Amino acid sequence: MGVNKRLNRLVQDTIFTRDLYLQEYSPVDDSTIPLPNPILDRFCSKILPEIGHQIETLYLKGTSIEPVLHATNYPNLNNLGLCDIHFKQAMSLFVDENPLIHIFKNQVSSLKINFNNKNNSCPMVGISSVIFQKILTIYTNLRCLKCNPSSPFGDALYLYPANGIxxxxxxxxxxxxVTDMKQCLHILDGRFDQLRILYVTFDSVSPEFFNIEDNVEKGYSQCHIYSYPYKLKVYNNITNNFPGGLFTCVTQVSLYDERPFEHDFFLRIAQSFPFMKELTIKNQKAQNKKQFIKSNSDDQILSIIEYPNLTRLDLTNTHDDYIELFLFDRKMSLPNNxxxxxDYQSLERVTYYFTRYITRNHCAKLAGVYFYPLNQIDENIKNYFPHTCICRAVDFV
Structure with missing residues (x-):
């Protein structure tokens, strides 16, 4: 190619030419910028025409987008990234008259596009939505689309109902x-009938949410949106609002709330996670319905909760009521391992200083109990946990 010998060797190696990221790193602000014109001109005139047939992935930025795309043919291109692209530039690219349409039409299966409207060169509202619609029309082989995935509110998409088409x-x-949760629901109205993975960012929350008074004590909140079927092994920070379901892949669960967990909630957890092995509970609120249960002469009015596969239980940050719940054999069925x-003091209170009969059965069958400090262990504790390995809390890993 006559540029230089080292570059000649690199561009002829498919390891380097298969995936091209034609951007320059800027250490000033830890970002990327378009290639300088001299380097860009050399790539377009000398290098790309020789290796265009080898390129499968191409990431371009700003002013280098059109020169690179027009430099040669890319018969094997299937992954395309267009970063920092202006709206007018995008509008001209995604029209039927554009000579590059053959690349977009059938080849590209994965597209990432990020818009740049820092100079407010054209109105933001609705422009990205128009381009989004054009992309969906032109790319007939598209499998993955990342369209302004984390844009500011003004650049977000606005989608009209598709009536299931x-x-x-x-x-x-x-x-x-997208602009709000309603737009997120439009995505799921049937227009993408083969969609398997969806990542959504939206900044606008319905005003009704701002007026909810639910005695929140912490300065933060959480929102969980999961796909179904759920394939992950971990499900964290489940609250009383958990609707239930069947999660056969989940083996590790954590529960957290500022409102008490009642008996029926733990039943719902048992039904939803039949293969749960690890459970962590964080709740400092006493159970409201505990006194009602005590006032009944028949404790069996409540179903016994069963966690047959549970091997690890962390109750270090819970109210005594939940420790009592798990150690009462009339309320809970636990495995032998x-x-x-x-917490040591909590365990003392619940077991009446290791003398309580109704908690003895479950304590005797524990494989291991972990608390701090260990220097308080005496014969009463050892007799209460006759077959149990007594360890430090730091060893519970």
Whole structure:
């Protein structure tokens, strides 16, 4: 190619030419910028025409987008990233008259596009939505689309109802920023009937949410939106609002709330996570319905909660009521190989200083109990946990 010998060797190696990221790193602000014109001109005139047939992935930025795309043919290109692209530039690219349309039409299966409107060169509202619709129309083989996935509110998409009509039947994965939750629901109205993975960012929350008074004590909140079927092994920070369901892949669960967990909640957890092995509970609120249960002469009015696969239980940050719940054999059925991490003082109170009969059965069958400090262990404790390994809390890992 006559540029220089070292570069000649690199560009002829498919390891380097298969995936090209034509951007320059800027150490000033830890960002990327378009290639300088001299380097860009050399790539477009000398290098790309020689290696265009080898390129499968191409990431371009700003002013280098069109020169690179026009430099040569890319018969094997299937992954395309267009970063920092201006709206007018994007509008001209995604029209039927553009000579590059053959690349977009059938080849590209994965597209990432991030818009740049820092100079407010054209109105933001609605422009990104128009481009989004054009992309879905032009890319007939699109499998993955990342369209302004984390844009500011003004650049977010606004989607109209599609009345169940599939407008991109090939799309499997979508990353997008929308104006509000209603727009998120429009995505799921049937227009993407093969969609499997959805990542959504939205900044606008309905005003009704701002007026909810639920005695929140902490200065933060959480929102969980999960796909179904749920394939992850971990499900964290479940609250009383948990609707239930069946999660057969989950083995590790944590529960957290500022309102008490009642008996029926733990039943719902048992039904939803039949293969749960690890459970962590964080709740400092006493149970409201505990006194009602005590006032009944028949404790069996409540179903016994069963966690047959549970091997690790962390109750170090819970109210005594939850320790009592798990140690009462009339309320809970536990396996023989369970390791329990618990606060020592709480355990003393619940077991009446290791003399209480109704908690003795479960304590005797524990494989391990973890608390701090260990220098308080005496014969009463050892007799109360006759077959249990007594360890430090720091060893509960």
């Amino acid at each position: 599939a407008i991109c039947p090939t799309l499997l994965e979508l990353h997008v920023s 369970l390791h329990l991490c618990v």
